[in-house]
Amino acid sequence: MSFDDQYPTLKPEHSGMLGKCPRCGSGKLFSGFLKVADKCDVCGLDYGFADAGDGPAFFAICIAVVPVVGFSVWMEVSVGAPYWLNALLTAPLLLLACLLPMRPLKGYLIASQYYFKAREGRLDDLKDDTIDPEVNRD
Numbered sequence: 573m574s575f576d577d578q579y580p581t582l583k584p585e586h587s588g589m590l591g592k593c594p595r596c597g598s599g600k601l602f603s604g605f606l607k608v609a610d611k612c613d614v615c616g617l618d619y620g621f622a623d624a625g626d627g628p629a630f631f632a633i634c635i636a637v638v639p640v641v642g643f644s645v646w647m648e649v650s651v652g653a654p655y656w657l658n659a660l661l662t663a664p665l666l667l668l669a670c671l672l673p674m675r676p677l678k679g680y681l682i683a684s685q686y687y688f689k690a691r692e693g694r695l696d697d698l699k700d701d702t703i704d705p706e707v708n709r710d
């Protein structure tokens with residue numbers, strides 16, 4: 573029985589999106605708005621494995637751009653708003669639409685890393701007997 577078996581299996585959308593520890597579901601995942609804490613303050617899980625990379629920004633941009641650009645085009649075509657008014661309204665809206673989902677998305681991706689035991693590839697796999705490094709795979 574491993575240490576992780578002491579905790580219930582939590583789905584990433586139930587723990588990470590709420591900013592909770594992916595193992596115990598009680599501790600805080602973040603120590604700032606987007607800064608990941610060093611470890612869980614309840615169960616002690618080391619968050620050193622957590623690396624969401626550019627994933628949260630990519631998904632936030634994909635989610636935010638479509639409705640905000642649609643709003644901007646609607647203002648230009650239907651209302652005929654001047655460019656300065658369009659920029660004045662669209663820029664803060666785009667900023668908000670990108671920043672607000674960043675934390676839940678980052679938490680979800682980190683919790684998914686933990687849930688699926690995702691990690692970088694290792695060269696130790698070449699020691700596996702089923703893989704013959706002498707075989708030409710061209």
Ligand SMILES: [Zn+2]
Pocket residue numbers: 593594595596597598599612613614615616617
């Ligand atoms: Zn925890």
